[in-house]
Amino acid sequence: MDPSDQKFFTVIDYVIFAVLLAASMGIGLYYALSGGRQRTTQEFLMADRSMGCLPVSLSLIASFQSAVAIIGVPAEIYTHGTQYWFIGCAYILGLFIPAHIFIPVFYRLRVSSAYQYLELRFSKAVRICGTFTFIFQMVIYMGVCVYTPAFALNAVTGFELWGTVLATGLVCTLYTTLGGLKAVIWTDVFQTVVMFAGQLAVIVVGVQKTGGVADVWRKVWEGNRISGLDLNPDPTERHTFWTLGVGGVFLMLSLYGVNQAQVQRYLSSRTEKEAVRSCYMVFPSLQLALALSCVMGLVMFARYYMFIVCFPQMVIYFVMDMLHGLPGLPGLFIACLFSAALSTISSAFNSLATVTMEDLIKPQYPAMTEARATLLSKVLAMSYGLLCLAMAYLTHLMGDSVLQVALKIFGMVGGPILGLFCLGMFFPWANSIGALVGLCAGLVVAFWLGIGSILNRSTRPLPLECGTNATIAIQTAFNNTTLSQPSGLKRFYSLSYMWYSGFNCTTVILIGLIISFLTDVMPGTLYPLLGKLFCFLPEHLKKKLCCVTPLGQTVSERIDLIMVVQPCNPGETEMMF
Ligand SMILES: O=C(O)CCCC[C@@H]1SC[C@@H]2NC(=O)N[C@@H]21
């Protein structure tokens, strides 16, 4: 079937896609014109802290379940088998720890941004560095999320690429700017339903067209696509139970524990209990989302296993092969793809606008009126929307498999941020110099590792999903040849990307503790060194930077100052761990 001349879409398909965009716009307009009409930042950025656990839980899933997962996971399963499915084991601790450790801390501090915690615990400098790191991570991730569906569609169906990117970006920017967090959460709910429906449709039709469940199972079994429990402890093995089930926990904590997009949803819950319940409710839906995308990959394998060829847009090709001729279903899948993208991008816009407002602008202009602050938040959401379109173009140049790109970004940038928060929450003697140096060192090591791994990619042919036309036969032949085990630095570069979050988080904590120890226990040590290090800075800046921690304080005094939080119930001051 030559994609170019196939008439994939009937009128009804375009109608369904248009209805999705219109419904999202409608929800945005509804929240722009109802309630407090988005006149305060409390409503625009925090949804008046009035949300129930059901919409919050569906919105939590939608935020980090984009077209990357919908396209990338089936391609992963088709190429490497179901080993990736073990990431589901990471969801247990990956949601339990946020529910019982991170949510209570953020909720009881009544912050709007997770990074306010960093100023309370450390210093303003740490908060600002954390905020910029988060912005960097989400802007790149947004670019991948906008680009993926448009590029995949264009390649298979000739669907207009940049027109789609523009339509997606503008619709998303509009309803996020008009309706604030309430609109983002309720569009996420609607888009998550569309996402599941679209994947389900492809699976049902795919199984039916591939000869039924028994036939599909036989083919995937013969094609040894059902991976066993791989307990290989080698950290350079790309996907094993350890890299996915344990390394994946750090990935989940960096997203569902400390990522502003998720923290903001916890904080928009009407009570702390609702927030914890929403975190629990994420578990079954996330497992369902993972199962749907993995099963879609298996059905795709059963369908094409005798052809053994692969190219980047294999998944869209498979979907169109299954659904064309069934009016409305191709449109449903396009709606599913763009629902996945829109729900992630709108969460990113809104969280970026929130941290820019709360962490970077408001502290500089405390006297700013509520009306002006809300207007500025809307302008920020709009500007991030336009920035994201630019990032989409950058993704065009990346070329790696989109799932791997997204997970590497989370590992390289989300890992250090997770380390920063862990340093603050679990190590009372960590100080702000330690936090600052730890974060910077963690990011440097993370990018050294990430870029090094790309430059030193092993001579083995790229895995199938990276778009080479290698057939599985050639791939198997190469896999069997035992390439000389890399040693030293090459071994460091071949660390599985699923360990990036855990590795970078640990780096930040270790370096943070060492520097804290040096600067606190022996205050005279690092201070003059820092002074010399920043000798090029003007005196006032040097003073400000080098004594980000009032060194005179003892560690215990600092703990008393920070670890006592505002009472949850009047009259009661809770000590935090
Ligand atoms: O889908 C994306 O946009 C990013 C890839 C998935 C991100 C992680 S993987 C573990 C967790 N489960 C999800 O569905 N999303 C996050």
Ligand code: NA
């Ligand atoms: Na999404």
